[in-house]
Amino acid sequence: MSRSLRVGSHLMLGALFALLPLAGCGTGSSPAAGSADAAQRVYVPPGQYDEFYMFTSGGFSGQLGVYGLPSGRLLKVLPVFSQNPENAYGYSEETKAMLNTSYGFIPWDDSHHPELSMTGGVPDGRWIFINGNNTPRIARIDLTDFQTAEIIEIPHSAGNHASPFVTENTEYTVAATRFSVPTPQADVPISSYKENFRGLLTFVKVDSASGRMNIAFQILMPGFNYDLSHSGKGPSHEWSFFTSYNSEEANTLLEVNASQADKDYIAAVHWTVAEQCVADGKARKIPAKYAHNVMDHETHVASTKMETSTTLLDAKDCAGVVYYLPTPKSPHGVDVDPSGELIVAGGKLASVIPVHSFSKMIKAIEDKAFEGEVGGVPVLKYEAIVAGEVADPGLGPLHTEFDGQGHAYTSMFLTSEITKWSLTDFKVIDKVPTYYSIGHLSIPGGDTRQPWGKYVIALNKITKDRYLPTGPELTQSAQLYDISGEKMQLLLDFPTIGEPHYAQTIPASILVDKQIRTYDLAENKDPYAALSEAQAGVTRNGRVVHVKLTSIRSHFVPDNIEGIQVGDSVYFHVTNLEQDWDVPHGFAITGLNNSELLIMPGETRTIVWVPERVGVLPFYCTDFCSALHQEMSGWVRVSPRGSSVPLWANVPGK
Amino acid sequence: MAAGSDLTPFQMENGIGPITEAVTLGPVNQAQADEGKALFESKCSACHKLGERYVGPPLGGILDRVTAAFAMNMMLNPQEMYTRHPVVKELLGQYMTQMPDLALTQEQARAVVEYLRTTPPPAPAE
Structure with missing residues (x-):
């Protein structure tokens, strides 16, 4: 308490003064956001703008949150997959079609991963994409007016989690099956999983001028759970990486049965090879039914086109399109460092953070350093591709982002902390606690070629005693840490809408001047x-x-x-x-x-x-x-x- | 300079905004006036009539009562006119509703002026 009162004595902190003593009392053991110095660093005086926009997924709200950083002020809840009676999104005649699917009108989804469009591996501020996890979809939001401009359904897929990560110049946004299903769908016994269930990695072409999305091809894969993705950059530009778990192909009690193998796989997809195989006629058109909803730029009226086919490329019919990188254990996130050389896996049940080398992977492919193959996909030898392992990072590594200064930051779910480590020697440099159960983390530009750094934001699942209680349901939270020094420093935490999974952050200067203020009546x-x-x-x-x-x-x-x-x-x-x-x-x-x-x-x-x-x-x-x-x-x-x-x-x- | 005002005599007469020199009016340019009439009907008529008070003041013959530059600054910079110009502040007190910024260009505002030059003043109150 006395610590909080000292904070309150700082003249500029009138508003915070009332809050800090409660935070101090409520949490007991955890440090308050620290000091007057910390408060000053997140203080944005009335009437002034924040330095960054942060876009957070709304999780089970289906929407996209827009916050200012460093203040943590909520600027907008942007409706994407859920109806919003506040502004008639999904209710008005002009917008209802945005929520059409092949299953009919669906008023909700579970949105997970905001992904800014990029040019040259750097966010260009044109669009932000976000996935619908439940009824597989990808949405594109126009960042000139912060409106959902397009939603495309992903057919034959299920649990669209490894999405909508984009390639370096937004050539593609991707989708994948987190829950393998019969492909195409069929009435078969669930116990026939190994025989009938397959995974799909979907590449959706993005038109560079209009942003318009169209499914280019879907790669048929063994029936694992494809969990997360990131695309390569620089030398690895032509590749996309997808983690998988349940390589055991269990169909019940996955928490036990899908956690048997010491290693699962990262699927490394050479998408230019896929393009070539499609051009060479190695893919086939299959019937499909999926909704493609577009908000017309001129009429501001949305319409739905029900598409009827997709192009299916079986991985085993296209040599060199996919390789499996063995990765301990049930990996979740896969993140590529700014140089495009290091591929970091969040092996959520692993005791180390494995780091693969892209150049070693290429050499292993050339040398045919395979330990076998699964479903026609070559499996590379772990020893031939691994660049190193981060020892003693904590427990439950999930996601990694980068500061552009040679450091990586990995979220540790089980031990509720962020671990900072060196990309040079893979040694742990610092750890800070998060409150609590961190999922994703986000650094401005932290998955790009040129991170802006400065902050890391923890996106926490559990807040327990951090805020005033609101009955059984408590808020999720984001926490802002300064990463400009050797040690990470907690500056601020604030509640978030829905459940923030991933977030992406971009300097406000890139977006502010692009904002439309009115629509031209004429x-x-x-x-x-x-x-x-x-x-x-x-x-x-x-x-x-x-x-x-x-x-x-x-x-x-x-x-x-x-x-x-x-x-x-x-x-x-x-x-x-x-x-x-x-x-x-x-x-x-x-x-x-x-x-x-x-x-x-x-x-x-x-x-x-x-x-x-x-x-x-x-x-x-x-x-x-x-x-x-x-x-x-x-x-x-x-x-x-x-x-x-x-x-x-x-x-x-x- | 008017008492209690920080405005220059030019601003008192011609308003505050992008028009900083007096606008000279020659013979009526009918093509420009026609363009102004179309703009008036689409952008102004929701609040202004020519011959009677509506949401805002009647505008028939307005160029006999204010300068062309004043009318243009009012169209192009209403927010600042309401905050700083004593005549406009007084109008706000009378009408209790602010004129919105209609995002007109200077050329469009000039065309509206040309049209308004051709309109008759409201009939005097009985």
């Missing part, structure tokens, strides 16, 4: 847009009524609507006429069995309402927009079915 191509009040109005087509509304501070046109009947499907198409930054308008009406709308300046959004009782119901703007926001409202008169009240709306000049 370019609004929504088929139901009203580009001026004169274009507003109501039309009926049988039981369907279209209401084209405009909104500008502080009124709707029309704001009196009559002639609606019980049971009509009323489409409210609201166009926000504003062309000013940060002036969205909202729309909601009493009894709307749907979400509200939140309409950005220059944009049109549509929500459907089926009135079920007679009366005069108010609608209003839900986003406080001006001094006369309370006046921004209107009424809809709902008459009985078959009423003679004419359809009418008050539009000036009409």
